Amino acid sequence: MSGERTPTGRKRPRKRGRFLPYILLSPLVLFIGALALYPTILTTVQAFFTVNPMDPPTRFSGLANFRALFHNSFVRQSAANTALYIVVGVGLSTLFGLGIALVLQRRSRWRGVVLALVVLPWALPAVVESVIWGWIYDPTFGVLNSVLKSLGLINSDHVWIGIGRIVSIVLIELVQVWQITPLAALLILAALQSIPQELYEAARVDGAGRWEMFRRVTLPLVRPGLAVAMVESLILSLNVFDQVYVLNGFAPGGASIMMQTYQISFNNLNFGQGYALSLLATFATMLLSLLILAVVYRRVEF
């Protein structure tokens, strides 16, 4: 006998057909399981073990890896540096992203071209961008110094990266901001475009000006898009590596937490501590993401 009959007399789909979605999903599940879930579980477990080919065998060490990391001054400094990368990265990419989204929202025949140009930095590999910006910042031949000299703002070649910690971090993060802002702009633009025009018309009827409409209509209703864009920027800023590596090498002044993870794992071969630091970075990402969502995100229904 084939399938059961429904109250309307139609046959239910064959049971075999009910498995089809899961069969179709299985490659993705396999992919995520192998490349995300398995490494996550492994990292979490190994963070509590001494995994160091220079100090065999691999053995359970409880919280020793975490204690060692908290006592490591380079880790503490790189955590502080990363906090600054996040502040600059999330702040500027959200600000610029919002500005670009507001411009792109206006209908114009150049919109497509502008959109393509805006997205370009996002499409380039981070290493390539860092090399290009390295030329801009170069003290001897860089565009930055020659522009500032031609404007009379500086008299001699200025070394931008490697001398002052905060200046180095801000300039390195600017490179990442340049790269991630297009993504933030697109996410915010999507949110902007979902706001019904009737709300602006109603506000206009009530006598609201442009600033009032932005503050009272746009900003509250774009918050879901802003939250997603900020979380995205947070993840990328917290994991900054390529830009730091190309522009600053392993100099501690600008080292990020990911640089430190790389150093501990592959230079010192202390994989246990590397796992522990990765785990801490993951927790920090989750906590800060939740914080952003709690503060910025609001459910919006039209």
Place this chain on the structure above:
Amino acid sequence: MPVLLVVVLLAALVVLAAACGSSTSTSSSPSAAATTSSGVLPSPTAGSSITVVYHYPAPPKSVLDQFTAQTGVKVSWVEVGWDNLQTKIATAATSNTYFADLTDVDWSKVGQYYKTKWFMPLNPYFDAAALKADMPQIDTFASNGQQLALPFDSSFTVTTLNTKIAKAAGVTGTPANLTDYTNALKQIKAKGAVPNPLDIPFAAAEGLSTYWYQLTAAYGGQVLDASYAPQFTSPSSAGYKALQWMVDAYKSGLVPKANIGMADYQGFTSEMAPGRVASVFSDYSGSVGSIYDVPSSSKVTGQVQYIPTPGVSGPAPNLSNPDGVGIPVTAKNVAGALAFIKWFTDTQQQAIWAGLNGSSDVISGFPLPARVSSLQLLAQGNKVSGASELMTLLGSSRAEFPGPGAPPWYSQFSNAVYTNIHQAAAGAETVQQAVTNIATEVNQLKASQ
């Protein structure tokens, strides 16, 4: 159907775990080869193949085909950048996974590889004592009696001077000692031949550490003694003076400001090759031929010479930092790999890599042959810039850490060295703080072993 989802997920994990487990089984031990008597290589299997992963570009296919014709072993050459290769070696070895039959063994990693047992000792196959006269740097690849690699090139640090710039500033003759050298640099700066005559790569990278070791040797000392105790904390020590000299050179403008973020190779190509600086105290052997005398990338062809590295009262020793070639313990075709090492480091072949048969057969970027006999072949044919000077310098070169070789924790040590020297030059630390920090790190590393 969440249960089904969980089942699929678990199956995925099981498959993955099985895959990871099976990777360990691919690591065949070289038992067959290990039974061979000293100096005799096992015969490779005709039709087999080897994978060579190295940071040099592949030799020309026609030359590799000659090896295949001689041994029946096919060669697959994979080029990976030096930094990435070190990461690859570490990750493959840690996960006990095969990735190559033959790969790079850097001089600085020998102590580490001895301790981790990631590379096969080559003592049963190559007689290091017999090779020593022709391969002066072979000891660099031995730790506690284990020969973990054979030198593939003979890189060592050497001082280079742009004689045209020097003459333009009135510096005639070769500086005989460090005082003369420093005065010559000051004179070049004062005369305005170039505003900043000296290249020191102050980026926090390995090249900065190497520079300090060479300057320390020039001041008549070494950074660590045979028991790896720090030798640079006293202001009267060679290491302290060398560090002070480097920082003073930067702060007094002998070194371009931009060098705070410049790595070694970057300095050679973007400062020395265009003639923006006049000298590199700790340059690499081979730089003249492979960088400064290459018209397409240099504006100083024929102007740069190797000079005896100035010491306190005469020429200083030149420190070896060669690359070696070794066999990971996870190699699958040990006999093929051994045959390749023998061929690859052979007198004739080494000379060919450096240009004996013309440019078509060279390995791009190859500095200098590992063998004196290969250098002699090149010198006879006038095939390498400064071959006769280099032969003398090669003969007097010495290991960076004579005796026990590089410590197992060299990577962490070097990291502390370049980080603190960079900080001192950037003004974030004093020289005293820098040496104290480096010494503290050394003592902690020693205590942790």
